Amino acid sequence: TACSSKYVLSQMHPMWQGPLAVPGGDRQSPIDIVVRKSVFDSELKPLVTDYDPHTCQQIWNNGYSFLVEYDDTTDKSTLRGGPLRDKFRLCQFHFHWGESNAWGSEHTVDRRLFPAELHLVHWNSDKYSLFEEAVMEENGLAVIGVFLKVGKRHEGLQKLVDALPAIRHKDSVVEFNRFDPACLLPVNTDDYWTYHGSLTTPPLTESVSWIVMKQHIEVSHDQLAVFRSLLFTSAEEDVQKSMVNNFRVQQSPCGRTVRSSFT
Numbered sequence: 001t002a003c004s005s006k007y008v009l010s011q012m013h014p015m016w017q018g019p020l021a022v023p024g025g026d027r028q029s030p031i032d033i034v035v036r037k038s039v040f041d042s043e044l045k046p047l048v049t050d051y052d053p054h055t056c057q058q059i060w061n062n063g064y065s066f067l068v069e070y071d072d073t074t075d076k077s078t079l080r081g082g083p084l085r086d087k088f089r090l091c092q093f094h095f096h097w098g099e100s101n102a103w104g105s106e107h108t109v110d111r112r113l114f115p116a117e118l119h120l121v122h123w124n125s126d127k128y129s130l131f132e133e134a135v136m137e138e139n140g141l142a143v144i145g146v147f148l149k150v151g152k153r154h155e156g157l158q159k160l161v162d163a164l165p166a167i168r169h170k171d172s173v174v175e176f177n178r179f180d181p182a183c184l185l186p187v188n189t190d191d192y193w194t195y196h197g198s199l200t201t202p203p204l205t206e207s208v209s210w211i212v213m214k215q216h217i218e219v220s221h222d223q224l225a226v227f228r229s230l231l232f233t234s235a236e237e238d239v240q241k242s243m244v245n246n247f248r249v250q251q252s253p254c255g256r257t258v259r260s261s262f263t
């Protein structure tokens with residue numbers, strides 16, 4: 001199986017120029033969360049997020065998604081608790097989405113696809129001093145995944161949506177301040193699944209404690225349409241390509257157990 005071979009061909013998204021094989025890839029992400037196979041762990045604690053909206057710095061189009069980046073030079077926006085033993089610093093959040101509402105998420109729940117998925121990326125500031133260091137370490141990163149469904153307009157998201165036209169092209173960046181990412185978390189953050197996996201874009205390192213929220217958030221069709229108005233391509237390129245379907249193909253669980261914080 002894909003897990004036994006030393007190198008696993010991570011079927012890369014066609015847009016990538018990344019590595020075709022990931023050394024020893026037996027903890028790759030995303031995966032399908034098979035609810036009936038997940039194991040309730042009573043030791044799992046509630047998540048404790050403490051985000052300072054003033055640490056928000058910029059929003060930019062990196063040619064694969066758009067990233068909202070935070071100042072992570074101090075422990076001002078942090079994540080603790082849940083499955084984590086250490087304190088983790090928020091460095092950025094981004095999304096993955098489809099060209100239609102029928103698909104777009106990276107993780108699935110019993111094979112159910114969502115139109116989009118939010119990733120809040122944090123790194124272990126108790127153990128490491130730089131994000132780049134933590135990216136390479138087994139206990140280096142913690143990513144909160146939140147599923148998006150199409151429904152009512154998300155008032156908190158609108159400030160972000162209004163900034164997107166300014167970063168339509170790859171490598172464009174605009175200043176973006178005072179955005180509280182807590183507004184993107186679901187009401188209930190106590191119920192989640194957690195497993196050890198990887199980044200889903202290069203360098204694909206297996207350094208992530210994934211925390212996938214059971215409860216989704218709702219955004220409007222029009223808000224999601226603005227995500228799809230972004231471009232993978234830079235302003236100079238002749239052919240412009242819509243930024244859609246920027247999700248990785250699902251990876252083998254390789255015998256991993258997904259734990260749940262709820263029964």
Ligand SMILES: COc1ccc(/C(C)=C/C(=O)O)cc1
Pocket residue numbers: 119121132135198199200201202203
């Ligand atoms: C060191 O360069 C990096 C590039 C991307 C990433 C992330 C955070 C990827 C992902 O979200 O899957 C980390 C490091």
Ligand SMILES: [Zn+2]
Pocket residue numbers: 094095096119200
């Ligand atoms: Zn992601």
